[in-house]
Amino acid sequence: MIRHLSYLLALLYCFVWLRIPDIAGVAFPLQRMVAWTALAVILARAAVKGALPLGPQIRSFLRVAVLFLAFLLVNLVQKLAYGETQFHLLxxxxxxSKYVAIFTVAFVIYYALSSGLAGEERFVRNVVLSGACSILLVFTFLSLYLLGFRSDSTLLAPSFGGALGVWPTSGFWPRLAGTAAEPQQLSVLLLTPLLLMLTRASIRHYWPLAGLGLLAMLLSQSKFAVISCAFVALYLLLVYKEKRKAIIGVLVLATPFLALLLLRLPTFADTLTQGTEAGAFVERIENLVLMLDVIRNHAFFGIGPGQYGVFRGIMLFGDPGYAPGYYPNMDFLKIFxxxxxxxxxxxxxxxxxxIRFAYRAYRQVPHGKQERYLAFFLGALAIFCNMLIGYELLHVFFWVNVGVLIYLAEASHKPLQARNPAPA
Incomplete structure (x- = not known):
């Protein structure tokens, strides 16, 4: 069961939005449902077989995760005890439940791979396949949009005013969101599968799809797409050391054309024209101002998990019911x-x-797996950087990378290799 669930999580890597119909107004993305199922299976396995064989890093990770979840429960008791009238339990x-899901995903991926229940090669192929399917769907949605197709269905991909998987703009080209929750997320969601396509073992077969993936990230028209492209360039320079001069030459020649392309895309053009009056800047400044009130009145324990939308509604509109599910475009601001x-x-x-563990472990990973490790590491690092201006922390795909990195790093240590046989 754990094997199948881990493979399914890999296949769902890029399908952040895929969900069943809402129940009582609550969304249930398939990724999280698989994670909750995996938690039940893991607990049942531990109850039957006793303590699971785990390495030191995953044990440390679990201790901190459990500490954080316990703190959330204490926070809940504190809010209820003080009679917070605007605290929304739902x-x-x-x-x-989202925090439980993401921590579970990292652990399940690690355990499935380290115990040999899941094969590393098949798992990685599933992540690549997820990226390939997502890229093809991105351009399918774009084609349907250009042909005039509209749909309000939101099970496979988000719908923006009837435009499935694309965000209409003031110009001809819409912003591509695809299977992500929104365009900015797409610019980091595709990065890890794309880097895996560019390994020496895969590039011959996947370079056309990798090229389409790069184009999809650029057409997301997200400012972070530029950073994701920089991570792709860094990966190529680190992996193909013997071709660095050629790669640098191509990058130098391509940069002016990429800059021209970005300037012609409506969202980038509008942002440059509007400057600090652009919607993205205004929204983030608005949230930073709200943070000042949090620091003054709720510095140590915060306003309560899941309460940011309610708090924002009260402070800005005098209405706790005004967009209570609002999520600011800054993960760390929301957490604080x-x-x-x-x-x-x-x-x-x-x-x-x-981050410290993953960085230090890179040189210990066997040479034959360093390209794969680097793909997951740079992918995770890009997602982490995007948390500063986006919302990725509570999404599953980042934690898939975390689980794989801990597994690859710990599997490179001989004592752990002897305890956990290499998966077939």
Missing amino acids: YFLMDF AEVGLVGFLIVVIMMGSL
Whole structure:
């Protein structure tokens, strides 16, 4: 069962939006449903077989994850005890379930691979296949949009005013969102599968799809797409060291054309024209101003998990029911606002230790797997950077990378290799 669930999570890597119909107004993305199922299976397995064989890093990760979840529950008790009149229990439960899902995904991926229940090669192929299917769907949605097709269905992809998977703009070219929740997310969602397509073992077969993936990221018209393209260039320079001069030459020649393309895309053009009056800047400044009130009145424990939309509605519109599910375009701002300095420090410690561990482990990974490790590492690093101006923390795909990185790093240590046989 764990094997099939881990393979399914890999296949769903790029399908962030895929969901069943809402139940009582609550969305149930398939990725999270698989994660919750995996948690039940893992707990049942531990109950039957006893303690699971785990490496030191995943144990440290689990300790911090459990500490954070316990803090969320204490936070809930504190809010209820003080009679917070505008505290919405439903939104707390929604966010709490998301945290449970993401931590579970990292653990299940690690455990399935390290125990040999899932094969590494097949798992990676599934991630690549997920990226390939997502890229093809992105351009399918674009074609349907240009042909005039409109749909309000939101099960496979988001619909923006009837435009499935694309965000209409003031110009001819819409912003591509595809299977992501919104265009900015697409610019990082495709990165890990794309880098895996560019490994020496895969590039011969996948370079056309990788090229389409790059184009899809650019046509998302997200400012972060430029950073994702820079990560692709960095990956090529690190992997194909013998061709660095040629790669640098191509990059130098291509840069002016890419800049011209970006300037002609309506969203980039509008942002440059409007400057700091652009909607994205105004919204982020608005949220930073709200943060000042959080620091003054809720510095240590925050306003409560899942409560940012309610808080924003009260502060800006005097109505707690005004967009209570609102999510600011800054993960770390949301975390600090909702769980305060205490919860924020727990998350920062977790992230910092994961990045430090993954970076230091790179040289210990066998040479034959360094390209794969680097793809997952740079993909995770790009997603982490995007958390500064986006919302990726509570999405599953980042934590798939985390689980794979911990597995690949720990599998490179001989004592762990002896304990956990290499999967077929």
